[in-house]
Amino acid sequence: DTAVSQTPKYLVTQMGNDKSIKCEQNLGHDTMYWYKQDSKKFLKIMFSYNNKELIINETVPNRFSPKSPDKAHLNLHINSLELGDSAVYFCASSQGTSGQETQYFGPGTRLLVL
């Protein structure tokens, strides 16, 4: 059983389009995250939700909007896609928020904006 799943796995789209990436975890965790990995493999947190409430919101353009309909899901909607949005987006989850918990990562969504 997949613990953290993301759909789609690959996403190729044109500049200016709007797209969504979905994430689901079946671990019963209460905290979920979105990360962006750039072409140099650098990973940076974008957002985090705990019990459906936003707790981390890094300096991300407001074209990116996360939505958490319940504790098991955290979706990422991106408006007006730009070339620089091309990256791999990882979803992750953890139980608790002390900072010592292991985060479990999904397989990633490879976004290419043309």
Add this chain to the structure above:
Amino acid sequence: AQSVTQLDSHVSVSEGTPVLLRCNYSSSYSPSLFWYVQHPNKGLQLLLKYTSAATLVKGINGFEAEFKKSETSFHLTKPSAHMSDAAEYFCVVSLGGTYKYIFGTGTRLKVLA
């Protein structure tokens, strides 16, 4: 401010020889430290973590790391490299109380036959 530095962007070893991947951290508090591995086109998998218990931490696949507060280091080692160890390795420091992982820039491990 917390940060983490991976000292080598690329490391090459021969199969069967030891692996050393270096990581130094900066933290105002007692940090939690993690090593994750990412195989090509895959997600990240936890290798091991340090959370203020034993300073020598054993992980999966024969990896281990030692927390050295005096040197602010958390280097990852393995006695004998296997071809399947070829991957990208990330050292991570966690900001306690703020839920945030800070990732190092990664070390690409290449294992030569």
